[in-house]
Amino acid sequence: MSLQAAPYGKWTSPITAEAITKNVVSLVDVVIDPVTTKVYHIEARPSEAGRNTLVDTNNGVELTPGKDWYVRTMVHEYGGAAAIVYNGIAYFSRLSDGRVYRLKIGGEPEAVTPESSVYRFASFGVHPIQDHLLVAILEDHTVDEPSAVVNTLCIINTNTKTVHPLVSGADFYALPKFSPAGTHIAWQQWSHPDMPWEGGKIYIAEVIATSDGISVTNTTYVAGKSQKVSAAFPSWASNETLVFTSDVSGYINPWKYEIQTGVASALLVQPVEIEFGEPQWSLQMLPYAILDGYALFVTVQQGRSGLQIVDLNGGSAPLALESPFVVINFIRVLSSQNNQVVFSGSKIDEAASITKASVTDFVSASVTYTALKPASDPPFAGNIVSAPQPITLKTNAGDPIHAIYYAPCNPAYSGSSIPGELPPCVLNVHGGPTGLTLQNLNWKTQLDVNYGGSSGYGRDYIERLAGKWGLADVDDCIQASRLISLVDPKRVVIRGGSAGGYTTLCALANTPDVTAFAAGTSSYGVSDLKPLAQHTHKFESRYLEKLIGGTPEEIPEVYKERSPVNHAERIVAPLLILQGEIDKVVPKEQADLIYRIVKERGGTVEYKLYPGEGHGWRKEETIKDALERELRFYEGVLGLN
Incomplete structure (x- = not known):
């Protein structure tokens, strides 16, 4: 069969939004029963309104009894670690009421925490001797304001169905783990203004366990330093040895702590410039x-x-x-x-x-x-998948920009029918902003930019964004679009979600060259920094202080200058805004305001608000609509329809 030639962007493709979203599930967590060694997993089902459910991996059987059961938690808002299984009994958090349920495999769920509309639980651990006692993170929203939400470690007595305090005092907790004999417990904690990857600390304590409950004594600091060194991901190798990670070398490397000597030491003969972990955005990470x-x-x-x-x-x-x-x-x-x-x-x-x-x-x-x-x-033959091409570019200042490029790929075409034509390109900006885009299959990706501030390249690379969010990330994206010689720089559009949406809006409104991109799509992106700092959830409520360089009270002019909404009149490139109606991380008011300003000025702007969606898409119909809407938008902007 002879190959066709056609302009880039006009190739007939079998890839459709319906084909890549229909009845697709995503893996949210893997859960092992340490007693029976059976494997379970949590999967998200967009076709069932984004429901998470616990599944027996061996036979594919769902363990929860029906579609009203969402195995999910909103602790730290991003959740994670919503379920465990121990000796044939599952314990999980139910999204609709926040309660913890006990489920004997093959049976019916039974609530083991009191009825409450203000408690959230996550990151469970069963005591190996008193196995009716669970340690967990408790997030108390009695006063549902970021500064008033209280996080602690607690003990759940599943026999009496009561909750008791265990450890308190820090702003956040993660990964409480009993030692194999149950004589000690380890955990990670951090406090504002740190994020866990900036100043996480590890502690251990001796455990006193009876059938009635658990208490701790002799609490001991292990590692980590506020705003300087992150110690994270504790886990027991034995009753005497705790393994964890530390980035004291500038890279996340493995460490251990010996109870008998009280000494923490690196596990490698010398530090290596490899990241043995990622930023702890969600609680199931280990x-x-x-x-x-x-x-x-x-x-x-x-x-x-x-x-x-x-x-x-x-x-x-x-x-x-x-x-x-x-x-x-x-x-x-x-x-x-x-x-x-x-x-x-x-x-x-x-x-x-x-x-x-x-x-x-x-x-x-x-x-x-x-x-x-x-x-x-x-859904498609493998020969239509474009292989990732990692590329390291250099900024004008000589700093590296890490990117991943996916060239046009269709076995029916030999290339463009226009001599010398370079393809248009969708440049994707990941969220976080302390995040990372890797190289796995993603039908939406064409050029990913891991700008300065991204994880995966050491602490110094992350801290390139300190005080420069909205500047360094935007500049890296603009330079990447121009330095990469494989695409047409005049036909590059920029897209991103959450923090990536903020970078997108900044690139269209805040830079001297507001024509750097042909168009942009902001999905649940930040447009106004001051209300974000005032009203976002507790986990990220002090995050901006490092990213922007201070609080809104300390540097009000910087917050004003870096907010795209204050420069919306400068947006000349067409803009598509996609937003979840119940987003608590970036509330819809952020999208409403910038849409209204661009619209009133006569700019080209489209806005879609998705009912029932939060920070990111969970429903199949939303995912499909967002993909199709974005594709139509780019085809119109670039004249490809």
Whole structure:
């Protein structure tokens, strides 16, 4: 068959929004029963209004009884760690009422916390001796204002169905973990103005456990320093040894703490410029699994995930495993004795699967992979998938900009029919802004820019954005669109969600060159910084102080100058705004205001408000509509329809 030639952007494509959204589920967490070693997972179902449900991975059977059951928590607003399974009993948080439920596998859920409209629970752990007692994060919204929300660690007595305090005093908590014998507990905590990746601290305490409850004594600081060093992700290797991560070297590297000596030490013979973890945006994150004398870490290097073996005795270099996966999430221990883990893994041309990895030899780094839940069949032939091309560009100041490019790819076409034509391009800006775009299959991606401030490249790269949000990120995106020689710089459009939406709006309104991009799409993006600082949820309520350089009271002019809404009259490029009606992270008023200003000025602007959606799309019909609406918008702007 002879190949066709047509202008870029006008190729006939089999890729449709319906094909890539219909009945698609996403993996939210992997859960292992440590007693029975059975594997479960939480999946999000857009076709069921974005519902999360707990599923037996082996047979695909849903454990919750019906569509009214959402296995999800809103602790820290981004949630995560909504369920565990222990000895055939699941414990989970239900979104609709915030209560914790006990579910014997095959039975009916039973509430084990009191009825309350103001409590949220997450990150559960079962005491290994008094197994009717659970530790959890409790987030109390009795006064539902960011400054008044209270986070603590608590104990849930599932027999008496009561909740009791355990640890308090910090602004936030994560990952409470009992030691194997139940004699100690470890946890991570941090306080404003830090985010967990900026100044997280690790503590341990001795545990006094009876059938009636649990208390702690002799609380001991392990590692971490406010605003300077983040210690994170604690987990027990034994009753005496705690494993965690620290970025004291400038990169997230593995560490351990010995109770007998009270000494924390690095597990590597010398620090390496590899990230052994990512910023802790959600509570289910844990970047490693403990095996027999070793830990298997998920690393981030050159924009993709990897697997590295770390000797828990310390003093040696990490050893890389061969892996076909470019993104690995939710790594969990299946059997430490048999050196088996389970994780969610994605490839460049395949959606996420749940995979078992068995390390057969630590010296030669031999590993075998077995799919427990294979990736769903792709809706299109693999030869239409564009392979990611990692690219490092240099700013005018000589700083690196990390990007990933996906070239036009269609086996029916040989290229453009216009000699010398370069393709138009959709430049994607990730959220966070302390986030990262990796190289897994994503039908919406064409050029991803991991601008200064992104994770995955060390703490210094993240801190390039300190005091410069809305400046450095925008400049990196503009320079990337011009420096990459593979696309037409006059036909680059910019898109982003949340913080990426803010960067998009800044690029269209705040820069001297407001024609840098042909158009832009802001999905639930920030347009006005001052009300965001005043009204966003507790977890991020002090985040702006570092990103902007102070509070609205300290530097009001900077907040005004960096807010796109105050420069909306300068937006000349067509703008598409997509917003969730019940978004509590970036409230819809942010979208309403900038839309109204651009519209009244006579600018080209479209606005779609999605009922029942929050910060990000969960419903199948929303995801489909947003994709189709965005595609039509670009085709119109670029004259491709």
